[in-house]
Amino acid sequence: MQNIQQQYFTDHKQRFLDELIALLRIPSVSAKSEHKSDMQRAAEFIVEKLTQAGADKVEIYPTAGHPIVYAEKIISPDLPTVLVYGHYDVQPPEPLELWHSPPFEPTIRTTPIHPEGAIFARGACDDKGQFYMHIKAFELMVQTQTLPCNVKFMIEGEEEVGSTHLESFVKNNKDRLQAEVILISDTSLIAKDTPSIDVSLRGLSYLEVEVTGPNRDLHSGVYGGAVENPINALCQMIASLKDENKRITIPHFYDDVIELSAEERAELNQAPFDLEAYKKDLGIDEVVGEAGYTTLERTGIRPTLDVNGIWGGYIGEGAKTVLPSKAYAKISMRLVPNQHPDKITKLFQEHFERIAPKGVKVKVTPHHGSFPAYTPTNSTAYLAASKAMEATFGKKPIPTRGGGSIPIVALFERELGLKSILLGFGLDSDGLHSPNEHYGIFNYYKGIETISLFFKYFAEMHRKE
Ligand code: BES
Ligand code: MN
Ligand code: MN
Numbered sequence: 001m002q003n004i005q006q007q008y009f010t011d012h013k014q015r016f017l018d019e020l021i022a023l024l025r026i027p028s029v030s031a032k033s034e035h036k037s038d039m040q041r042a043a044e045f046i047v048e049k050l051t052q053a054g055a056d057k058v059e060i061y062p063t064a065g066h067p068i069v070y071a072e073k074i075i076s077p078d079l080p081t082v083l084v085y086g087h088y089d090v091q092p093p094e095p096l097e098l099w100h101s102p103p104f105e106p107t108i109r110t111t112p113i114h115p116e117g118a119i120f121a122r123g124a125c126d127d128k129g130q131f132y133m134h135i136k137a138f139e140l141m142v143q144t145q146t147l148p149c150n151v152k153f154m155i156e157g158e159e160e161v162g163s164t165h166l167e168s169f170v171k172n173n174k175d176r177l178q179a180e181v182i183l184i185s186d187t188s189l190i191a192k193d194t195p196s197i198d199v200s201l202r203g204l205s206y207l208e209v210e211v212t213g214p215n216r217d218l219h220s221g222v223y224g225g226a227v228e229n230p231i232n233a234l235c236q237m238i239a240s241l242k243d244e245n246k247r248i249t250i251p252h253f254y255d256d257v258i259e260l261s262a263e264e265r266a267e268l269n270q271a272p273f274d275l276e277a278y279k280k281d282l283g284i285d286e287v288v289g290e291a292g293y294t295t296l297e298r299t300g301i302r303p304t305l306d307v308n309g310i311w312g313g314y315i316g317e318g319a320k321t322v323l324p325s326k327a328y329a330k331i332s333m334r335l336v337p338n339q340h341p342d343k344i345t346k347l348f349q350e351h352f353e354r355i356a357p358k359g360v361k362v363k364v365t366p367h368h369g370s371f372p373a374y375t376p377t378n379s380t381a382y383l384a385a386s387k388a389m390e391a392t393f394g395k396k397p398i399p400t401r402g403g404g405s406i407p408i409v410a411l412f413e414r415e416l417g418l419k420s421i422l423l424g425f426g427l428d429s430d431g432l433h434s435p436n437e438h439y440g441i442f443n444y445y446k447g448i449e450t451i452s453l454f455f456k457y458f459a460e461m462h463r464k465e
Contacts, residue, residue: 001449001452001453002144002146002456004144004146005140005141005144005146005452008140008143008144009140009448009449012139012140013445016136016444016445016448017119017441017444019049019132019136020119020128020129020132020444021106021119021121022045023042023045023046023088023128023132024104024106024119024121024122024123024124024128024129025104025105025106025121026038026041026042026045026104027090027093027103027104027122028041028042028088028089028090028123028157029089029090029091029092029093029122030065030066030089030090030157030158030159030160030161031091031092031160031161032092036066039066039067039088039089039157040067042088042089042157043060043066043067043068043069043088043155043157044060046069046088046135046155047059047060047069047071049135050069050071050135050138050153051071052139053135053136053138053139053142053143054073054138054139054142054143055071055072055073055138055151055153056072056073056074057070057071057072058070058071059071061169063158063165063166063168063169064165065157065158065161065164065165066089066156066157066158066165067157068154068155068156068157068165068166068169069088069153069154069155069156070152070153070154070173070176071152071153072150072151072152072153073138073142073147073150073151074150075147075149075150076150079148079149079150079459080149080150080179080180080181080458080459080462081149081150081151081152081178081179081180082149082150082151082152082179082180082181082182082183082455082458083151083152083153083154083177083179083181083182083183083418084131084134084138084151084152084153084154084155084182084183084184085131085154085155085156085182085183085184085408085412085420086127086130086131086134086153086154086155086156086184086185086186087127087131087155087156087157087158087159087160087186088123088127088128088131088155088156088157089156089157089158089159089160089161090122090123090126090127090128090160091122091123091126091160091432091433093122093435095435098435098436099120099435099436100120100436101120103121103122103435103437104121104122105121106119106120106121106124107119107120107121108120108441109438111438113192113427113429113440114438114440114441114442116440116441116442117440117441118430118438118439118440118441119438119439119441119444120436120437120438121437121438122437123437124430124437124438124439125426125427125430125431125432125437125438125439125443126186126426126430126432126433126437127159127185127186129426129439129443129444130185130186130424130425130426130439130447131155131185131186133185133425133444133447133448133451134153134183134185134451135153136448137447137448137449137451137452137455138151138153140448140452141452141455146452146456147455148455148456148458148459148460149455149458149459149462150179151455152176152177152179154177156408159186159406159407159408161368162206162367162368162369162370162407163370163407163408163411164368166407166408166411167411170408170411170412170415170416171415174415174416177416178416179416179418180381180418180458180462181379181380181381181418181419181420181421181458182409182412182416182418182419182420182421183381183420183421183423183451183454184406184409184420184421184422184423184424185422185423185424185425185447185451186406186422186424186426187201187402187404187406187422187424187426188402188424188426188427188428188430189424189425189426189427189443190271190272190273190398190400191272191427192427192440192442192443193393193395194272194395194398195389195390195393195395195396195397195398196271196397196398196399196400197382197385197386197389197397197398197399197400197421197422197423197424198375198399198400198401198402198422198424199374199375199376199377199382199399199400199401199422200300200301200336200337200372200373200374200375200401200402201372201373201402201404201405201406201409201422202303202334202335202336202372202402202403202404202405203334203335203336203339203341203369203370203371203372203373203405203410204332204333204334204335204341204368204369204370204405204407205332205333205335205341205342205344205345205348205366205369206308206330206331206332206333206366206367206368206369207330207331207332207345207348207349207364207365207366207367208328208329208330208331208364208365208367209234209328209329209331209352209362209363209364209365210326210327210328210362210363210365211230211231211233211234211237211312211326211327211328211356211360211361211362211363212230212325212326212360212361212362212363213227213228213229213230213233213323213324213325213326213327213359213360214227214323214325215325216325217313217322217323217324217325218322218323218325219321219322219323220321220322220323221321223323224323227323227359228357228358228359228360229323229324230312230324230325230326230327230360231312231313231324231327233327233356233357233359233360234310234312234327234328234329236357237352237355237356237357237362238307238310238329238331240355241305242305245290245291245292246288246289246290246291247290247291248303248304248305248333249351250347250348250351251347251351252347253303253344253347254303256338256339256340256343257302257303257336257338257339258336258337258338260301265297265301268296268297268300268301268401269294269296269297270398271296271398271400272398273294273295273296275287275295278295281429289302289304290302290304296401299401299403300400300401300402300403301336301401302336303333303334303335303336303339304333304334305331305332305333305334306331306332306333306334307329307330307331308330308331308332309328309329309330310327310328310329310330311327311328311329312324312326312327312328313327330367331348333348334403334405335370335371335372336372337372337373337374338372339372340371341369341370341371342369344369345366345369348364349364349366352364368407369407370405370406370407370410371407371410371411371414372405372410373406373409373410373413373420375419375420375421375422376419377399379419380458380461380462381419381421381458382421383457383461384454384457384458384461385397385421385423385454385458387453387457388423388450388451388453388454388456388457389423389450391450391453392446392449392450392453393446393450402422406420406422409422421454423447423450423451423454425443425444425446425447425450426439426443427440427443
């Protein structure tokens with residue numbers, strides 16, 4: 001960073017952290033309607049901070065779901081524009097009993113990976129801690145009169161539930177959202193001392209299934225053995241969705257998958273990855289996945305299918321002998337470039353209805369989908385991001401393949417013709433979507449510094465183009 005920026009940063013570092021903690025206190029869980037007013041509060045908090053930071057136009061857009069915060073600072077039509085995207089909604093914190101401190105009472109503790117301390121709270125890493133770095137980097141640049149680009153902010157509240165209402169906002173505001181690049185911090189680094197930039201994200205098809213047997217719950221002794229049990233049936237159906245090589249058995253599932261060349265695969269596998277440490281961290285003896293692929297490939301370039309939840313019958317205390325009427329499951333499929341979420345949803349639906357055993361009825365309800373995305377490593381924006389990370393980490397970042405999904409990335413590309421740079425600073429071990437989610441203070445500050453440098457390099461490289 002430039003000296004003047006460094007001075008401002010040193011003087012305001014503590015406040016930067018305190019503000020994030022205040023934001024983390026707001027339980028902005030998008031999935032639950034009881035948090036509707038918290039969502040509004042979080043949006044208002046962001047508006048206030050963007051205004052104080054120096055944005056010229058700051059607005060809340062109500063949607064049929066949760067509000068979108070939009071802000072901009074246009075300093076010159078001759079300068080490139082960076083559109084920052086982030087999400088202020090968080091995943092539900094349950095199961096609460098597994099948290100060592102309450103999810104919405106941010107607490108700083110040290111961990112072996114974060115000896116400088118980490119903030120424990122739902123959303124600390126995904127994504128409040130990460131998008132807030134952009135607001136602070138923006139403040140730093142504006143207040144030191146070193147902002148080298150025009151900036152637009154679009155911070156939404158429905159990412160964790162599929163970004164349903166953002167699509168129409170983007171379609172209806174194409175002119176307003178014009179930019180040279182989209183910058184997103186919502187992904188992970190390989191490690192604190194091993195910077196990386198995700199160049200792809202997987203897509204998603206998410207659905208729910210309901211299996212119905214008899215028209216009411218039955219005595220499992222009186223009827224058991226003669227009437228199909230929907231939970232047994234559902235388990236059999238789910239078990240049949242992968243073969244012994246862990247390949248998905250839905251016909252035509254792999255038809256559109258792009259296979260990487262041997263060179264691309266070799267390059268991907270050069271990224272540092274410690275399988276023993278990975279297994280140890282997760283408390284597992286073996287990794288399991290599609291035959292013929294490494295762990296990095298299984299999560300980065302291969303599609304997969306997982307049950308996210310399954311229920312039915314009696315799950316209360318003690319025993320109840322019952323042959324239930326219904327069984328349910330939530331199922332997600334992660335998709336890779338060229339797979340179409342709607343097509344996959346349809347293939348699943350047809351297949352699942354076809355394999356239903358006699359004696360049960362099956363209903364499949366689609367939830368949300370997301371397209372996979374890919375970013376090339378030769379764009380000005382990628383090179384600027386790479387240079388910024390190299391400056392702050394002392395090492396060139398490694399291009400990596402992210403296993404998660406950010407629905408808006410493919411939509412931005414389709415609607416605005418813009419690629420996103422995934423300049424993430426979290427760690428996979430930060431517990432995103434898990435109990436005890438946290439974000440390293442080191443990562444937070446490193447992110448603010450790197451983002452400020454990205455703006456500098458992007459403006460410089462853009463001028464030379
Ligand atoms: N930030 C994550 C996605 C992510 C995490 C990508 C780590 C790469 C590395 C995002 O908030 C997320 O959780 N997305 C959901 C998408 C969804 C609910 C439509 C996901 O991936 O499950
Ligand atoms: Mn996220
Ligand atoms: Mn998430």
